[in-house]
Amino acid sequence: MKEESFIREGKGGKLKVTIEGEGGTLETTMSGSLKSVEEVAEMLGVEAKDGKIDTVVDGVKVKMQKGKLELEFESGGEKMKIERA
Incomplete structure (x- = not known):
């Protein structure tokens, strides 16, 4: 799973x-x-x-709602948050 796949570039x-x-x-x-x-x-x-995602896929906890995405990698304990600036 690549975080780039969640983003529309240049949009x-x-x-x-x-x-x-x-x-x-x-x-x-x-x-x-x-x-x-x-x-x-x-x-x-x-x-x-209800317009939200809260699941685990391939060892990655995924939480998403409009304008905000959080990924928590279970293997390394790292977290990534992508949100509108």
């Missing part, structure tokens, strides 16, 4: 990306927008309930 707007891990926290911004909750649910093969 106007800015995204704030925060990565937390043992080595500290890294924050950056990038151009683009998040795909819709429905698109991401379809990509992951899960159902969105």
Whole structure:
């Protein structure tokens, strides 16, 4: 699962990306927008309930609602948050 697959590049707007891990926290911004909750649910093969996703796929905890995506990698304990800036 690649985090880039959740992003529409060059589609106007800015995204704030925060990565937390043992080595500290890294924050950056990038151009683009998040795909819709429905698109991401379809990509992951899960159902969105009430416009949200809260599931585990391939050892990654995925939480998403409109404009905000959180990924928590169980293997390394790292977290990634992508949200509108």
